[in-house]
Amino acid sequence: xxxxxxxxxxxxxxxxxxxxxxxxxxxxxxxxxxxxxxxxxxxxxxxxxxxxxxxxxxxxxxxxxxxxxxxxxxxxxxxxxxxxxxxxxxxxxxxxxxxxxxxxxxxxxxx
Amino acid sequence: xxxxxxxxxxxxxxxxxxxxxxxxxxxxxxxxxxxxxxxxxxxxxxxxxxxxxxxxxxxxxxxxxxxxxxxxxxxxxxxxxxxxxxxxxxxxxxxxxxxxxxxxxxxxxxx
Numbered sequence: 001x002x003x004x005x006x007x008x009x010x011x012x013x014x015x016x017x018x019x020x021x022x023x024x025x026x027x028x029x030x031x032x033x034x035x036x037x038x039x040x041x042x043x044x045x046x047x048x049x050x051x052x053x054x055x056x057x058x059x060x061x062x063x064x065x066x067x068x069x070x071x072x073x074x075x076x077x078x079x080x081x082x083x084x085x086x087x088x089x090x091x092x093x094x095x096x097x098x099x100x101x102x103x104x105x106x107x108x109x110x111x
Numbered sequence: 112x113x114x115x116x117x118x119x120x121x122x123x124x125x126x127x128x129x130x131x132x133x134x135x136x137x138x139x140x141x142x143x144x145x146x147x148x149x150x151x152x153x154x155x156x157x158x159x160x161x162x163x164x165x166x167x168x169x170x171x172x173x174x175x176x177x178x179x180x181x182x183x184x185x186x187x188x189x190x191x192x193x194x195x196x197x198x199x200x201x202x203x204x205x206x207x208x209x210x211x212x213x214x215x216x217x218x219x220x221x222x
Contacts, residue, residue: 004153031208033208033209035212040120040214040215041214042115042117042199042212042213042214042215043154043199043201043210043212044212045209045210045211048208048209050208058209090153090154092153094208097142098142098144098159098161098203099144099156099159100144100154100156100210101156102153102154102155103153104151104152104153105151105152105153
């Protein structure tokens, strides 16, 4: 079905390792977002891309980088993972004035 | 800084009871959205409210946007076990589409 696809679904990293979380949407949406979700904190915006070719920092960007590869794909990179980055990461896209479509998340544990 | 405060954070009720979840802020939002999230999945949009004082109904769910567009409520009538999940409110403050999420309300409806 159409929507937002995130890979991988689960990942365990050692402190200091790097990895890239992949996100792709097939709805031709212009805007894409990366959030992290931690217990009791709701979802916090890490980075977003309002359109292809642009990226901007969100509320909690430290320790992350992003790439808007094309209109479909928006990746999130952790260069040197830390235990504080243990979280569930969600990618979302949006085109209409309201309402995000979220992926099913990547559950990341950094040990 | 949590701009959107949701209450209560946890709610456990019996099937058939009514409940209300509140989402409050000191900031004005251009729109406010409610999402429902099930374990292991991403949030799914329930409704968007845009106009101050607006009321929207979705079967047994009633959503209201405050007159000043700073707060919102979600009322569920005759709750069912299928209503169990995490309910998130999210406010939009600009045309970038960035959303600020509340901490979420975990609802458990017991048969």
